[in-house]
Amino acid sequence: MAAAKKTTKKTARGRNQDRAKVAGGQKYEVGYEAKKTGRSASAVKKAxxxxxxxxxxxxxxxAR
Incomplete structure (x- = not known):
């Protein structure tokens, strides 16, 4: 007997949660935030x- 295929609903919930966070270990995210705020990458990591x-x-x- 074959297993029933489970369908999942595609939502933007995970994407929105991910955008609400800054991944301090991801160079591109730190760089983006640094450019956006006009601060250095090290200042973003410290924050x-x-x-x-x-x-x-x-x-x-x-912003302080």
Whole structure:
């Protein structure tokens, strides 16, 4: 007997959750955030370590 095929619903939930975070170990994400805020990549990495990887918090910290 063949197993029933499970269908999954495609949503943007995962993508939106991913965009709300800054991956401090990903060079392209750090570079993007650095260019966007006008700060250095090392400043972005330090901000991620200090306030977490939530994009809003990182940007708020870098705006100081």
């Amino acid at each position: 991620v370590k200090k306030v977490g990887n939530t994009r809003k918090r990182v940007e708020k910290h870098l």
